[in-house]
Amino acid sequence: MTGRTLITDIQNTWCPGCGNFSIQHTLKNILADLEKEGRSLDDVVLVSGIGCHAKIADYLNINSFYSLHGRTIPVATGIKLANPRLTVICCCGDGDCYAEGLDHLLFAAKRNLDITVVVHNNRVYGLTTGQYTPTSPLGFRGKSTPLGTEEFPFNPLELMLASGATYVARGYTKKMDQLKSLIRGGIDHHGFSFIDTLQICATFFPAADYYTPRVYDLADHDPARFMDACTRAREWDYNGDAKIPLGVFYRARFPTFDDRMAQKEMDQDHRDAAVGAILASRT
Amino acid sequence: MNDVSVLIGGKAGDGINSAGAMVARLLGRMGYQIYLYFDYPSLIRGGHNFAVIRGAETSIGTCHENVDFLLALNQETVQRHRDQLNPGASIVFNADLVKGEGQGVPVTSILHEEQAPAIMGNSALIGGFAKSAGIPWETVESVFRSQIPRGIDQNLKVARRAYDQLATVNPIESYNRPGLPLLSGNEAIGLGLARGGLEAYVSYPMTPSSSLLHFLAEEKEKLGLTVVHPENEIAVVLMALGFAYAGKRSAVGTSGGGFCLMTEGLSLAGMAELPLVFVVSQRTGPSTGLPTYTGQTELQFVLHAGQGEFPRLIVAPGDAEEALYWSAVAMNTAWKFQVPAFILPDKTLSEGTYSVGNDRIPPVKREDPVAVDLGYRYKRYADNPTGISPLEYPGAKDAAVKVNSYAHDDAGFTTEEAEMVDLMTRKRLRKWEGLIMEMEKYPVVNSSGPAGARTAILCWGSTKGACREVAGNLGLKLVQPVVLSPFPMTALNAALDGVKTVICVEENATAQLATLAGMHGITIHKKILKYDGRPFTYESLLARVQEALS
Numbered sequence: 001m002t003g004r005t006l007i008t009d010i011q012n013t014w015c016p017g018c019g020n021f022s023i024q025h026t027l028k029n030i031l032a033d034l035e036k037e038g039r040s041l042d043d044v045v046l047v048s049g050i051g052c053h054a055k056i057a058d059y060l061n062i063n064s065f066y067s068l069h070g071r072t073i074p075v076a077t078g079i080k081l082a083n084p085r086l087t088v089i090c091c092c093g094d095g096d097c098y099a100e101g102l103d104h105l106l107f108a109a110k111r112n113l114d115i116t117v118v119v120h121n122n123r124v125y126g127l128t129t130g131q132y133t134p135t136s137p138l139g140f141r142g143k144s145t146p147l148g149t150e151e152f153p154f155n156p157l158e159l160m161l162a163s164g165a166t167y168v169a170r171g172y173t174k175k176m177d178q179l180k181s182l183i184r185g186g187i188d189h190h191g192f193s194f195i196d197t198l199q200i201c202a203t204f205f206p207a208a209d210y211y212t213p214r215v216y217d218l219a220d221h222d223p224a225r226f227m228d229a230c231t232r233a234r235e236w237d238y239n240g241d242a243k244i245p246l247g248v249f250y251r252a253r254f255p256t257f258d259d260r261m262a263q264k265e266m267d268q269d270h271r272d273a274a275v276g277a278i279l280a281s282r283t
Numbered sequence: 284m285n286d287v288s289v290l291i292g293g294k295a296g297d298g299i300n301s302a303g304a305m306v307a308r309l310l311g312r313m314g315y316q317i318y319l320y321f322d323y324p325s326l327i328r329g330g331h332n333f334a335v336i337r338g339a340e341t342s343i344g345t346c347h348e349n350v351d352f353l354l355a356l357n358q359e360t361v362q363r364h365r366d367q368l369n370p371g372a373s374i375v376f377n378a379d380l381v382k383g384e385g386q387g388v389p390v391t392s393i394l395h396e397e398q399a400p401a402i403m404g405n406s407a408l409i410g411g412f413a414k415s416a417g418i419p420w421e422t423v424e425s426v427f428r429s430q431i432p433r434g435i436d437q438n439l440k441v442a443r444r445a446y447d448q449l450a451t452v453n454p455i456e457s458y459n460r461p462g463l464p465l466l467s468g469n470e471a472i473g474l475g476l477a478r479g480g481l482e483a484y485v486s487y488p489m490t491p492s493s494s495l496l497h498f499l500a501e502e503k504e505k506l507g508l509t510v511v512h513p514e515n516e517i518a519v520v521l522m523a524l525g526f527a528y529a530g531k532r533s534a535v536g537t538s539g540g541g542f543c544l545m546t547e548g549l550s551l552a553g554m555a556e557l558p559l560v561f562v563v564s565q566r567t568g569p570s571t572g573l574p575t576y577t578g579q580t581e582l583q584f585v586l587h588a589g590q591g592e593f594p595r596l597i598v599a600p601g602d603a604e605e606a607l608y609w610s611a612v613a614m615n616t617a618w619k620f621q622v623p624a625f626i627l628p629d630k631t632l633s634e635g636t637y638s639v640g641n642d643r644i645p646p647v648k649r650e651d652p653v654a655v656d657l658g659y660r661y662k663r664y665a666d667n668p669t670g671i672s673p674l675e676y677p678g679a680k681d682a683a684v685k686v687n688s689y690a691h692d693d694a695g696f697t698t699e700e701a702e703m704v705d706l707m708t709r710k711r712l713r714k715w716e717g718l719i720m721e722m723e724k725y726p727v728v729n730s731s732g733p734a735g736a737r738t739a740i741l742c743w744g745s746t747k748g749a750c751r752e753v754a755g756n757l758g759l760k761l762v763q764p765v766v767l768s769p770f771p772m773t774a775l776n777a778a779l780d781g782v783k784t785v786i787c788v789e790e791n792a793t794a795q796l797a798t799l800a801g802m803h804g805i806t807i808h809k810k811i812l813k814y815d816g817r818p819f820t821y822e823s824l825l826a827r828v829q830e831a832l833s
Contacts, residue, residue, distance in 0.1 A: 004659070004681065004683075008696065010696050010697075042677070042678055042679065042680055042681065042682070043677070043678055044677075045529075045677045047525075050688070055697070057685070057687070058696050058697050061683050062683055063677035063682075063683055063684045063685065064683070064684075064685045064686075064687075064695075065525070065528055065555075065685075065686050066685070066686065066687040066688055066689060066691075066695075066697065067521065067524075067551065067688060068521070068547055068548075068551055068688055071517070071521045071547075071548075074513065074517070074518040074519075074521035074522045074525065075521050075522070075524060075525040075528070076525060077511075077513070077518070077522050077525060078483075078485070078521065078522035078523060078524060078525020078526040078527075078528070078529070078533070079525040079526070079528060079529045079677070080525075081483070081509055081511065081522075081525075081526065082482075082483065082509075082525065082526040082528075082529035082530065082531040083529045083530070083531075083676075083677070083678065085678070086529070086677055086678065103514050103515065103518070104514065104517075104518055104521075107513065107514045107518070261509060261511070263503070263507065263508065263509045264507065265507070266506070266507025268480055268649045270507065271477050271478075271480070271481075271506055271507055272477075272478060274477070274502075274505045274506050274507070275474045275477050275478050275506070276641075277505070278474060278502060278505065279464045279466070279474065279639065279641055280464065281429075281464075282464035282465050282466060282639075283308075283311065283312070283429075283461065283462040283463065283464050283465070
């Protein structure tokens with residue numbers, strides 16, 4: 001136990017009522033639990049993209065890589081392959097990893113890389129002051145679409161199930177106990193964990209009145225059954241008026257990319273000798 | 284004959300590259316120093332491929348226009364290259380497919396007699412060539428045994444039949460000295476990076492960098508590497524930065540088009556002060572351009588790529604030995620200064636094969652930063668007189684290792700405070716000054732030729748091979764800066780001391796080195812430029828230099 005203060009003294013600049021507070025608080029509690037269980041927070045790394053969500057890298061007092069818009073996941077991939085002992089948590093935004101960096105998200109799921117991806121899905125660009133994102137509903141009026149969008153949103157859960165993620169969950173920032181168990185479940189899962197987190201944007205998309213009456217817990221669902229997971233993931237399409245299930249949709253054990261790619265450490269003397277041997281074989 | 288050139292040609296898919304490599308080994312075992320140029324279009328089957336293998340007494344890096352041996356796997360090879368024959372040249376050809384004068388090898392009947400598969404046809408041609416050149420059978424057998432992993436006995440029988448049927452018409456001299464290792468430029472870069480401590484190589488395939496990915500993937504167990512081929516070049520550079528943050532020495536490889544996608548990651552490396560080596564192997568552009576042909580068009584691009592201002596090292600090796608040495612230096616220097624470093628070869632160097640004398644390469648020892656163990660007091664961007672902060676990685680006890688793409692304070696927290704932004708900018712730029720001084724320890728500019736020469740050829744990268752020979756034979760000075768950023772002002776001015784006329788030779792259309800030199804006050808009097816994707820041969824450059832001198 002290090003006695004590490006988990007929250008830094010950096011001034012917090014999220015808007016009052018922002019859903020990011022709930023995610024930060026949840027992660028802080030999870031980190032505190034990990035430490036109580038005897039795990040060293042020295043071995044935890046947080047990777048964030050760019051956007052309101054990403055400020056969490058400044059606010060949590062752990063190792064962090066505050067990367068580029070959309071690029072949390074390739075950074076996290078490099079970190080995890082470099083040192084598989086590290087617990088790597090990605091905090092991404094919906095514009096961040098469903099738009100700019102969607103390819104990386106799909107590939108990390110395809111590879112079943114053992115990292116945990118928490119998407120702060122407020123379904124709007126906040127830091128750039130209110131444009132639609134890939135999960136905004138059809139007709140969303142943002143600054144770049146003043147007359148409303150002309151495209152349907154993605155269902156990120158379907159994308160993840162199709163791509164090979166082995167832990168697929170959805171949480172909601174106004175259900176913090178559940179959110180904590182979902183993220184913690186993702187961290188404990190050995191494989192690619194994805195938690196789409198419905199989040200309020202207090203300024204540009206204050207959708208609590210939409211979410212709160214619609215959300216319910218996936219109590220009667222067996223997450224080991226892939227086809228059931230697909231069906232339940234389609235109950236709500238991020239657009240229409242439907243009940244919104246929360247919980248773990250899918251969970252499965254498969255070999256991970258980092259396990260498959262594991263490379264024995266080699267000291268430089270051995271590497272230099274190998275260079276010499278390769279040269280000698282080329283006459 | 285002590286300067287031997289062999290051209291082997293056929294259609295794509297005929298195995299010209301590996302047959303060329305066999306010829307190179309044969310000449311290597313005869314004590315020659317080798318340069319091999321491989322010319323192929325961007326397709327998998329069909330089309331004309333050829334390799335020119337040249338052997339000489341001394342180290343070389345260019346071809347002659349004409350050859351002494353023509354090895355033709357098809358009729359097109361004879362048609363295309365018959366005007367490139369030196370007097371007395373020997374033509375060895377597949378008699379089943381080629382009509383012509385010279386030494387025909389009845390490949391089909393040999394394969395039939397040995398009940399050998401068609402793929403062994405090249406062995407017959409090589410056996411025939413060896414006899415035509417008077418290369419002893421023991422040498423042929425030894426090269427075959429070291430080069431051919433499967434079916435060696437049958438291959439040797441096929442080669443022997445052709446060897447016995449042909450006459451020695453064009454005997455080459457033997458130098459009676461052990462052959463030097465042969466490496467492609469990309470292999471040399473790979474081994475140099477390993478010498479500098481490479482632990483992870485991340486790359487998306489793109490000619491002419493792909494053979495570096497293939498080589499390191501093949502040798503990753505021996506060299507203790509993680510090799511990753513991700514979804515695109517954006518992922519490539521960001522993954523590599525993840526490796527660097529976690530303390531693993533990493534490199535990425537691409538060509539100009541792939542590097543376009545890496546520039547946001549380059550700028551992040553500059554801001555976050557993460558060490559990373561970029562191998563950018565140049566080909567003919569713009570855009571998709573000529574994928575399998577050469578060019579020196581990315582110097583100004585890599586000099587200026589990435590938003591914002593930050594220090595960077597750029598080295599442009601001129602041959603495989605320099606590639607091996609400078610790749611190790613680039614890796615070490617990137618880590619010493621926590622900056623991005625570039626290795627800037629081109630197709631000619633990357634895919635050319637050279638003799639490499641390991642004892643001609645200065646040793647490079649990996650240098651590791653010392654752990655500081657500051658615990659919770661650790662600050663990733665702690666300022667100091669050198670601007671180089673102590674380096675720790677996630678896992679360090681009680682530390683929070685925070686890197687950041689935003690302007691940040693010394694602990695890695697985002698800041699917009701003017702004073703801190705000013706301080707951190709100056710910290711990063713102080714590393715530039717350190718880097719300039721560091722590079723003074725290295726042979727950053729190669730120069731050769733008579734001390735009193737009034738005319739110098741100035742070149743960079745792979746054109747060194749042709750320029751060195753032309754300068755040598757015309758009594759001119761040769762000046763070749765290897766480090767291009769930080770610009771080696773002092774060394775370059777020293778090398779050009781007393782020179783009245785500077786002729787800059789480049790394989791691009793806008794004279795990028797001449798522009799760079801001009802920005803540093805060096806006057807270029809004449810420019811010799813070539814931009815058709817084909818490298819200078821000795822003769823083609825000689826004619827252009829003589830024209831410039833007249």
